[in-house]
Amino acid sequence: MAELTYREAVARGIAQEMRRDPRLVMLGEDVAAAGGVFKTTVGLIDEFGPDRVRDTPISEQAILGAAMGAAMTGIPVIAEIMFSDFLAVCWDIVANEMAKSRYMTGGQVSVPVVIRTANGGGARFGAQHSQSVENWCMMIPGLKVVAPSTPADVVGLMAASVRDPDPVVFFEHKSLLGTKADVPDEDVVDRLGEAVVRREGTDCTIAALALMVPRALEAADRLAEEGISAEVIDVRSLVPLDTRTLLASVEKTGRFITVEENPRLCGWGAELASIVADEAFWNLDGPVVRITTPHIPLPAAESLEDMSIPTVDRIHQTVRTALA
């Protein structure tokens, strides 16, 4: 067991899978010689060489097109899109080509690609480098969507994503890159579609993702001091979605709260709220509550960004009010 940063865990997860599968390659802007602009791919070119870890031009369509073409002809690929906001410039290949090819071709085409991308706010980068766009991907049939919150999950879910024969969008949260936690020394292989109960509780269920997980946990600590027992679930994987864990928790607690970094409309929590309303209505003791970013482009100023993305304070206050 060694303590790794979330950032180091990314390279660790990729290296683990590249050692296992000699076909696996990786490409992206500044990922090879520079080790990535977020330093998440440091050392990979040294171990695996420039044929397997390749720098590309700033051409997101060319990057994902190359990934898809290689994947459908027998080479699994990890492709990096530097900021998740940039998915918008290659969205055709993600949403129309990778996601739909298997269905459209009657099952002839398989696209084993992992698109890694830096997601989320907190870095004061403004509206075009801070978005949480996992909900964009969640609404496209044919894409799997993963967003780890811990270093161990980064490694294990990276392995699961690489080994999955379908396209997976893997969201690495920029504001978690420096966080540290233990990761087992041996290979870590997790499973897609399994949520994890990070903290057990009896009064309410809080579903969170990525950066919102540690914030929800801290809010739960404060709530506990006030006698409120919150269960915190790290959703981890939006597609496939582990509704069993969520519904079982709501059955126990009777209240359901989502904490989302997405802007309000069609954030992932809306889908979860809908499922809970449909299937756990008679278990609910009060309304479902969604804690989200307001429906605005993210502002750059520290003070404004901190008012936008759900904070520990906001989670704490909102839950306390809802349960009062």
Added chain:
Amino acid sequence: MEAPQAYDYSQRPARLPDPVDDANRDLDIPLETRVEMYEMQLLLRQFEKRAYDLFMQNLVKGTSHLSLGMEAIATGFGAALRPDDYTFATYRGHAHTLARGAPPGPVMAELLGRENGILQGKGGSMHLTSVEHGMMGSYAIIGAHLCIANGAAWSAQMRGTDQVAVSFFGDGTTNIGAFHEALNFAVVWNLPVVFVCENNLYMEYTPIDVVSAVPNPAADRGPAYGLEGIVIDGNDPDAVFTAARAAIERARRGGGPSLIEAVTYRHGGHSRADPGKYRPEAEVEAWLERDPIPMYHQRLLGLGVGEGDLASIQQSVAGEVEAATEFAKSGDFPDEASLLTDVWADGGSAWRN
């Protein structure tokens, strides 16, 4: 200031085809290959005409983009490719699919939305694919597939197979960003890929020269990426085959990508909905005269192939298209059992537990 350009494009001066280059009959192409190309062109022509007729009978729904008049390009490349090479096409991809050897019956059945279609009715006219024939897909949003063809070429390079990927696209694609990303990327990575622009002079309903900065929309862009600007007669299968053979062999030897602009003309409109009235009448007439098929018929006669041999090919193609039509019509409509299959590799579509 010059007068603004007329917006009734049919009143513009006709852009006439170059005359047939008779020297192409002396190109070094085996006669057997030529006869095969004659047959393939006939198959594509008769298939597309039949597809049109089936529209008129309301048996084909949705839309469809025919290659009538443009058959020589898919044919010439089809003849030059190795069975394990890769083809990537656009929504106008019936011809490219058949030219790789995909069976006409299941292709026709796909247009009719039947369960015996080559995509089991799930893709339709614009997404024809036959991986077992190296036909890696028809991509209905132009541009992406040039980038995806790069990936197949990269994969071949990594696997050391010397396979080549060919990506077909129209003149309109040359003005989309993915075209430029793909060319640059292919050159920088020295990929075994051939980009083939089928320049039929109209992007959809608008003449390509009205919306392009250069006269030859593909070839004139090539030099910006270190590629030779090659323009060929897209209505002469011998010219196409010769250019295809050279580019494919170059790619196979590690010589990197090529860009070929094949000038051609579609006999009909852009799609089912379009009668093509924006084209000058004299232009349409001149290009109908430059039809690749009668020209090739004459060339083969000149090369000593008998009229009777060509007639028997015509007959056998007619029978093949008839059989394909019957096969298609005999198929059932796909039922509910297939609606939710093949989203994921496990065969299903479950997104939750």
